[in-house]
Amino acid sequence: MRTAFFFIVGWLAGLMWVGAAFAAEGPKTLEIGASAPDFTLPGIDGRGHSLKEYADAKVLVIVFTCNHCPTAQAYEERIKKLYADYKDKGVALVAISPNDPLAVRLDELGYTDLGDSFEETKLRAKENGFAFPYLYDGETQATSRAYGVVATPHVFVLDQARKLRYVGRIDDSEVKTVTSHDTRNAIEALLAGNAVAVDKTRVFGCSTKWAEKREDAKRALARWDAEAVELKEIDAGGVKGLVKNEGKKLRLVNVWATSCGPCVIELPELVTMNRMYRGREFEMVTISMDDLGKKDKAVEMLKKLKVSSTNYIFNGENKDKLAEALDAQWQGPVPHTMLVAPGGKVIWRKTGQVDPLELRRAIVGYLGRTY
DSSP states (O other): OHHHHHHHHHHHHHEEEEOSSOOTTSOOOOOTTOBOOOOEEEBTTSSEEEGGGGTTOSEEEEEEOOSSOHHHHHTHHHHHHHHHHHTTTTEEEEEEEOOOGGGSOGGGOTTOSOOSSHHHHHHHHHHHTOOSOEEEOTTTOHHHHHHTOOEESEEEEEOTTOBEEEEEOSSSOSSSOOOOOHHHHHHHHHHTTOOOSSOBOOEEEEEOOOGGGHHHHHHHHHHHHTSOOOOEEEOHHHHHHHHHOOSSSEEEEEEEOTTOHHHHHHHHHHHHHHHHHTTSSEEEEEEEOSOGGGHHHHHHHHHHTTOOSEEEEEOOSOHHHHHHHHOTTOOSOSOEEEEEOTTSOEEEEEESSOOHHHHHHHHHHHHOSOO
16 A cells, blocks of 8 residues: 555655646746757757757757656657658758656656666667667756756757747647647648747656655655565465465566576566556466574564565475466476466566566566557
């Protein structure tokens, strides 16, 4: 209950509707008619990009977006379509990531496989085939502050004189039928030499993660680190029940042992994933293969690594019984990790140390990236 409470509070804080007047926690959004603040930022292509680079464009569209936000992810294909539809009509589109990755709490990453670091931004752009320039402002956030980015995504449309003519959302609906194509309407008006009829709209999405929020992220880590760690016994029948998974949650099951180096190395990554996704329909279960006589040693390791998930130690002497109960495809080596969907279907398995990104992709692929 406590975990769910913190997750809900976190998302309510991070997901908001805001108007033109930015709250005291961030800078004021650029006013209509203002000149575009200059910038020089690194791009995913390995070179720097500046405002003057797009001087020949009749219209410049700057979209501040990010990797982790469900709303930002929901709009990725629409951003790609905007770029494709207008790139040959004198319109330049540039995306900028505004977030400080160290200011994003783990429970704010529940809808993504990637955080907001520069390297992760490069990965997202590559896997999604972004052809437009994608720049990174997470290190200093100077450009994002100059524009007054409220949330992701947040759009700024500038005319050829680089005066701001539209600021706000891409359109009026993340998931339902779109009735107002606000950014497209602004672009079309400027290309036609007309004034933008609706030049300012509200935006919706995850709040910009300013560096000032790093302390909140640190406090969240301290809370999770302080959670109780327990280790219960389980028999073969109990293991069968875990795999049967009659609940509603995607279940990650990890079999490990204190004597297994790769097991111990990967546990912190699994702890991170548990903190990321457990506010959704997700839970993590560990099963120690240590002998019962070494239970105290297993508990000590779990506490050291802050593994506050549901933890078991197999109490049978015959480890083959554990393997038979858990996974017919498992030949016995540890670590062994499985994702079991409700109803008992194994949707992912790995014997040996996991690739964290591969596992996160499998988790979010099942849970979904958007609301």
